[in-house]
Amino acid sequence: MLHLASQSPRRSELLTRLGVAFGHLDLNVPEQQGASEAAADYVRRVAREKAGAGLLKVIGSAEAVVLGADTEVILDGRVFGKPADAIDAAAMLRQLSGRTHEVLTAVSLVSAAREAQATSLTQVVVAALSDADIQHYIDSGEWRGKAGAYAIQGQFEAHVERISGSYSGVMGLPLHETAALLRQFGVLA
Numbered sequence: 001m002l003h004l005a006s007q008s009p010r011r012s013e014l015l016t017r018l019g020v021a022f023g024h025l026d027l028n029v030p031e032q033q034g035a036s037e038a039a040a041d042y043v044r045r046v047a048r049e050k051a052g053a054g055l056l057k058v059i060g061s062a063e064a065v066v067l068g069a070d071t072e073v074i075l076d077g078r079v080f081g082k083p084a085d086a087i088d089a090a091a092m093l094r095q096l097s098g099r100t101h102e103v104l105t106a107v108s109l110v111s112a113a114r115e116a117q118a119t120s121l122t123q124v125v126v127a128a129l130s131d132a133d134i135q136h137y138i139d140s141g142e143w144r145g146k147a148g149a150y151a152i153q154g155q156f157e158a159h160v161e162r163i164s165g166s167y168s169g170v171m172g173l174p175l176h177e178t179a180a181l182l183r184q185f186g187v188l189a
Contacts, residue, residue, distance in 0.1 A: 001064060018175065027057070040104060046106070127159050142154045
């Protein structure tokens with residue numbers, strides 16, 4: 001059976017689109033980038049750690065397959081994680097304003113016998129944001145718990161000029177790459 005090592009409603013929604021049955025695993029995996037750890041290495045490591053921690057919870061089931069994922073916003077090589085508060089969120093949005101940034105999502109699939117990983121890199125171009133635009137978005141509360149302080153599938157999409165890559169990857173689970181991994185593990189036909 002497939003288990004999603006995430007409580008993210010977005011990841012659940014996206015995984016449901018693939019038509020596979022899955023359970024949820026509630027985990028608390030630290031998301032702390034090492035001082036000299038490159039952004040891409042960090043994202044891949046966290047996805048792997050989530051999947052591995054999930055597998056430890058279901059290790060008694062020989063058929064268990066666990067999916068872990070991590071999504072981060074990256075600007076100039078710097079990871080923009082989840083903002084601590086509204087002030088932090090506004091600062092992130094000011095830095096993203098009028099610029100192109102990357103969204104990197106890593107997906108790890110593990111079972112007792114094997115492990116595989118895929119990544120999705122998307123370029124996101126954000127329009128120039130006025131102070132009023134930023135304050136309106138902060139007031140919406142949609143930024144809470146979101147890497148880079150925004151959710152592309154919500155109100156913030158009106159400020160995205162274009163993307164080059166995977167829309168579902170920016171949401172948190174790149175469906176093309178995820179489906180390929182699930183096929184490798186025999187979870188998806």
